[in-house]
Amino acid sequence: xxxxxxxxxxxxxxxxxxALGAIYALISLxxxxxxxxxxxxxxxxxxxxxxxxxxxxxxxxxxxxxxxxDEPISGxxxxxxxxxxxxxxxxxxxxxxVLVELxxxxxxxxxxxxxxxxxxxxxxxxxxLVEAFRIMTDSLPREFPRFFEKSxxxxxxxxxIRNDKLLVIFAAGVMMFVLDQFISKTRIGKGIxxxxxxxxxxxxxxxxxxxxxxxxxxMGGLMAGAAAFFYVLVYENTSFRxxxxxxxxxxxxxxxxxxxxxxxxxVGGFALGLLEVYGSVLLGTAWKHVIAFTILVLxxxxxxxxxxxxxxxxxxx
Amino acid sequence: xxxxxxxxxxxxxxxxxxxxxxxxxxxxxxxxLKIAYQGPLTGPEAALGLNELRGVQFAVKKSGLDIEVKEIxxxxxxxxxxxxxxxxxxxxxxxxxxxxxxSGASRVSLPVYLSAGLPIITPSATNPTLFDFGGKIFHxxxxxxxxxxxxxxxxxxxxxxxxxxxxxxxxxxxxxxxAKLVDFTLGSRIAGKETTxxxxxxxxxxxxxxxxxxxxxxxxxxxxxxAAVLVKQLRDSGSKAVFAAGDGVLDAQFVKLxxxxxxxxxxxxxxxxxxxxxxxxxxxxxxxxxxxxxxxTTESYDAANFFIAAIKKGNKDRxxxxxxxxxxxxxxxxxxxxxxxxxxxxxxxxxGFVIKGGKIVLTGPIK
Numbered sequence: 081x082x083x084x085x086x087x088x089x090x091x092x093x094x095x096x097x098x099a100l101g102a103i104y105a106l107i108s109l110x111x112x113x114x115x116x117x118x119x120x121x122x123x124x125x126x127x128x129x130x131x132x133x134x135x136x137x138x139x140x141x142x143x144x145x146x147x148x149x150d151e152p153i154s155g156x157x158x159x160x161x162x163x164x165x166x167x168x169x170x171x172x173x174x175x176x177x178v179l180v181e182l183x184x185x186x187x188x189x190x191x192x193x194x195x196x197x198x199x200x201x202x203x204x205x206x207x208x209l210v211e212a213f214r215i216m217t218d219s220l221p222r223e224f225p226r227f228f229e230k231s232x233x234x235x236x237x238x239x240x241i242r243n244d245k246l247l248v249i250f251a252a253g254v255m256m257f258v259l260d261q262f263i264s265k266t267r268i269g270k271g272i273x274x275x276x277x278x279x280x281x282x283x284x285x286x287x288x289x290x291x292x293x294x295x296x297x298x299m300g301g302l303m304a305g306a307a308a309f310f311y312v313l314v315y316e317n318t319s320f321r322x323x324x325x326x327x328x329x330x331x332x333x334x335x336x337x338x339x340x341x342x343x344x345x346x347v348g349g350f351a352l353g354l355l356e357v358y359g360s361v362l363l364g365t366a367w368k369h370v371i372a373f374t375i376l377v378l379x380x381x382x383x384x385x386x387x388x389x390x391x392x393x394x395x396x397x
Numbered sequence: 398x399x400x401x402x403x404x405x406x407x408x409x410x411x412x413x414x415x416x417x418x419x420x421x422x423x424x425x426x427x428x429x430l431k432i433a434y435q436g437p438l439t440g441p442e443a444a445l446g447l448n449e450l451r452g453v454q455f456a457v458k459k460s461g462l463d464i465e466v467k468e469i470x471x472x473x474x475x476x477x478x479x480x481x482x483x484x485x486x487x488x489x490x491x492x493x494x495x496x497x498x499x500s501g502a503s504r505v506s507l508p509v510y511l512s513a514g515l516p517i518i519t520p521s522a523t524n525p526t527l528f529d530f531g532g533k534i535f536h537x538x539x540x541x542x543x544x545x546x547x548x549x550x551x552x553x554x555x556x557x558x559x560x561x562x563x564x565x566x567x568x569x570x571x572x573x574x575x576a577k578l579v580d581f582t583l584g585s586r587i588a589g590k591e592t593t594x595x596x597x598x599x600x601x602x603x604x605x606x607x608x609x610x611x612x613x614x615x616x617x618x619x620x621x622x623x624a625a626v627l628v629k630q631l632r633d634s635g636s637k638a639v640f641a642a643g644d645g646v647l648d649a650q651f652v653k654l655x656x657x658x659x660x661x662x663x664x665x666x667x668x669x670x671x672x673x674x675x676x677x678x679x680x681x682x683x684x685x686x687x688x689x690x691x692x693x694t695t696e697s698y699d700a701a702n703f704f705i706a707a708i709k710k711g712n713k714d715r716x717x718x719x720x721x722x723x724x725x726x727x728x729x730x731x732x733x734x735x736x737x738x739x740x741x742x743x744x745x746x747x748x749g750f751v752i753k754g755g756k757i758v759l760t761g762p763i764k
Binding site: 097218230317319326 | 443568592594597598599622626633650653654656688
């Protein structure tokens, strides 16, 4: 138990934990949105994320013409590159998420298949996508070019603030705010909340359930795509199995915060990011999942609906 | 008691059936001769298996002989290897096998191949106990882990003055085993230890510990993809500690992924990369196979060539090929393959490497 290190490095560790948590939170939104509407754990969501990382990679090399060996860029080109890669990753993941729903879930849903059948279908899609990318990438990880020099730009209360992580935290915050506004303010957002409250009644009220489901998957996919870009920006690599580990963490975050609850996913994501960083300093990295899951179990024992309760509709503005 | 005896008789029956079903070593092959390759060809470990498979395919292609390479995918997993192993020797045309790539899969497969008399040379299974499972059909083209751990420790102490080492493993069997031997050899020079399970992407806390320990060497015993992530984050944090690692990291991919951060890294391996052994052949490999050679490609190429040499001398069945590789030696790219009575190669060293100018440079055997 290395408390000394935890206390001496607490501010920096907290900053790093928040940056990691921001990525978890963005991915976990996809799990929670889909669960809220369909009561389905979308196991293929981790692969939606994985495909986003490859889309960001292709955008940087094929659209922006940046090679791995290139020196870091700056100024207007840097901003443009970041925006292009982010948008491409988000759109790709969004479209993939919608396609997954169309191909693997919609038909089952329309035919009234059991939740179990849909779950198996989700696992099947996940394995198919992972193996397809494994074959396409020769099982090798791929590197991502360095867009800008990573440096410590500030020291706040002893926390060393690194530029790329600060950007991720800021941008993720903006995304989450926009999504929150979308769900609570727009017509289709209200539709999503209505379906999550009571599917049959909302259909009777004239809500187009298929449209709601498509938009839900799209939103989840967009957020996963953003997370994918931020992930490669910070960690600068990806592989066909990148979604597996992050997917499990993000799913845990969703459950921790209260699956089905958007703000719960955010809280869960940040909480898990911090827990993993603090836990691995205290007991060693090998223990971080033990710590995270022990706390998850404890939270669920005391509050089975997770930290913030289970439904989207409870996330009021 | 009855239950126990029925289980015993069921096992006896199963064993009897295996023996009855497996063809004898002298069974005739009607068609093309086949050299099998066994290792992970799908799943998370597939990169290593594909490196090796391509080494075998390249050797067969260059031999000009009409031999088929039979691919056996065990995913590097004993649970997968167990059920498929009995079907391998059933094909009478399979006269030799390169592999299995992993020690766990070897343990379950070797007894089956022993009963079928199928000669094998593994290019990469490094667990020291494998002879006990394969007996006379077992041969190994690399040194075991017993040699590599101490060699890595010696490489560190010879290259870094007053080395204080922070030792990290990735929780895999290979990594934990290697780390133990490094730990044992370095003794009081170990400044700290950490386990970062495979799949860890964020090394924030590990790096905080490394800095606190004031270590000037970070020794990592896992595989290349994670090593690249670790070394990058280490350099981004401002640390200048020397990075050292074993054969799991010795791969051109490591340099490609970590780029500048990989510079100066010290590596060891009982293996020789193809471009260090023969740049000309490495270029030819890339042209023929379409991808670059990886770790253990050279050893697989050597193993396959030993079998090919046996076949070229007119040995066309398992027994005579086994006899040939027992009695003869083969001058390979990585080393001369000459097996002792336990199937191990003798008189070779673990090699040291340093990453310089974006290339893996062989520094020679570690004394």
